[in-house]
Amino acid sequence: MFIDEAVITLKAGDGGNGCISFRKEKFVPKGGPDGGDGGNGGSVTLIASNDLQTLLDFKYNRIFKAEDGEHGLGSNMHGKNGRELKIKVPVGTQACNPKTGALICDLASPGASFVLIRGGRGGRGNTRFTSSVRHAPRYCELGEEGAELEVKLVLKLIADIGLVGFPNAGKSTILSKISKATPKIANYPFTTLAPNLGVVKIDYNKIMVVADIPGIIEGAHSGAGLGNKFLKHIERTRAIVYVIDMTGFERPDPAEDLKTLQKELKAYSKKLAGLPFIIAANKMDIPDSKEHYEKFSKKIKRLKAFKDAKIIKISGLAGLNLDKLIRQMYDLKIDSEAHAAQAALAEDGESALLIDSNEAIAEGGLGLTYDNLNKKTSQRKKAFSVKVNKLSQNEYQIVSEQFEADVKRINFKADDSLYYFKQMLKKYMVDKALRKAGAQNGDTVYIRDFAFDYQDE
Ligand SMILES: Nc1nc2c(ncn2[C@@H]2O[C@H](COP(=O)(O)OP(=O)(O)OP(=O)(O)O)[C@@H](O)[C@H]2O)c(=O)[nH]1
Ligand SMILES: [Mg+2]
Structure with a gap:
């Protein structure tokens, strides 16, 4: 699993x-x-x-x-x-x-x-x-x-290139032929339930990581088929190879398939649909595929989104043109790196925020919870403020995140603890706040589960 x-x-x-x-x-x-x-x-x-x-x-x-x-x-x-x-x-x-x-x-x-x-x-x-x-x-x-x-x-998952297509388009077969990965291959939809990664070697010294992603169908972005659970994996690939079945056996119109796939990606994330891509027209070993391919290439040339798209005719099963496919995939990887660098620049604001939250822990101190750490500086400062609630005629409650945390650290078993507790009341100006709220000598003051008698000094 x-x-x-x-x-x-x-x-x-x-x-x-x-x-x-x-x-x-x-x-x-x-x-x-x-x-x-x-x-x-x-x-x-x-x-x-x-x-x-x-x-x-x-x-x-x-x-x-x-x-x-x-x-x-x-x-x-x-x-x-x-x-x-x-x-x-x-x-x-x-x-x-x-x-x-x-x-x-x-x-x-x-x-x-x-x-x-x-x-x-x-x-x-x-x-x-x-x-x-x-x-x-x-x-x-x-x-x-x-x-x-x-x-x-x-x-x-992070992969250089993701193989995206309808179920049974032949994605796993391609991955098994171009890498050492051994994904399950079978003639029924949704054979692949989890993405498989394969490392593809080119010219001995270059590599790329390719992901075979579970099949996508119409409505995937809103949960159809395996739905957006797996669309999110494609989100992490830098480029896409659309794998389109040309036989027409299962799906009569390959151009329509391509359009649907792109529509699904777009509905899930604009960024995804904007990734560099090429098209692999698959199953070209089947005679019927030729005719479908002609129609397909003509049709998509008329579509704005695909008119300049690179199409490569292959057969995963028969190993046709896979060398060429690998080369084009590698070019695509290089293109996509430039594209990713640009996208990262545009997203800079987001990563800066993450660094800031880590710094917040370093500077703000200690034992900060995630909620705390996500507060902006102004909000963090507020944590040092003290609020006094009047509970009844003679009862008051102190609310202050930082003061409460510090009180927890007082070792009341120690002989001199009272002295240091009073010092702390002064430091946080709790005594002042209580006085202002009208507390009288002998009134009870609560801090969480701890209570003490108020003495104005
Ligand atoms: N004739 C022919 N059959 C192929 C080719 N590639 C794959 N097939 C067959 O198509 C069926 C589906 O192949 P898979 O590689 O499992 O397809 P997939 O796209 O990974 O499918 P899912 O995992 O369900 O999304 C299998 O029966 C393969 O043998 C090809 O190039 N030519
Ligand atoms: Mg598969």
Whole structure:
């Protein structure tokens, strides 16, 4: 079975906790603090590799977790950072949001990689909390939890050239003759259910990758036959060979077939229909084909979309003109590379956006979820703002993404935690916001599942 979609869950490593410790030295009654920081949790990265051809592995193995950071120790020993988890995916894999389908990254070349989630920050040890007034802080931070993310992986094959045609046109036969691929060939429609790739060698030192794509029929773009499930694979080819059956046995009008195929591609994507192409008039070993070919070539010369099209008469089965076909396909590949470079230029805006989202993680910090990371800078800044909701006469609720995340890192078991908590209230100006909202001493304030008494100081 060919698996080309999978939904997986990723979890970045948790940060290790900071440590509370004091130096123990002979003759020094009160050694200073020496608690080390916790290590950062490992990130989760996707990396495109030629070792994999399908997403089959992800069908059985769906949960991936990076290593946690180790806790800090005394003597200023920092915990080790958790190892980054690099998940290999086949070249041509895209990751997207499973709910909205929004693209997160597109790993189109070998070695391309993308950091999907960063590990949680390690908590700071007590050494880092000394100040002019606190020489011996009995406080440390907890490590931040690593973010979790569900992504949908979609494999879109990348080939130099795609063989596109109606079922039974002879696409798989051609691929089997021009490459070492061994696709199933049979005289019934939809023999090919998943695209096959073959490497075609020319002149010993040149190669091209050719995809034999399942048959397309009228209405494919809206789901007929194998529908758009496979049209999306053609989307990744750089050029097209339309394979048209000339016998007239199954389909009486080859020119009509060509028009329909192009119409289907166009309905699916304009870009696809605009790719460079040639036409292979197939099954020319059958005597009837000659007559159909004459009519076909005359008809399509009158069509604007095909009047300058290159047509080559072949027989996949009998091996007629396949050498010529390969040469023309190679020329087509060269043409298409220029075409692809131009298209990439036009699409530059899109790729810049992807780079930006990766930078956002680096700069914005840590444990960012995908939703977070997709926010624009202005929105990210908003995450630092604090909102106070009045729940009842004596109850208030604080809503602030960043503040909530920081409160989670407070180690309330530590003796001095209250002091640092108050510092944090000041830093985020939560005290001010509460005062403004009318909070009185003794009122209850909630932050998620945590509550404390308000004291105006
Ligand atoms: N006479 C003749 N028959 C051919 C030729 N090429 C393919 N066939 C026959 O046509 C039938 C279909 O061939 P396939 O190569 O499986 O066709 P396909 O386009 O891959 O079909 P799907 O996978 O169903 O889309 C088989 O019975 C082949 O033997 C040819 O050049 N001449
Ligand atoms: Mg086939």
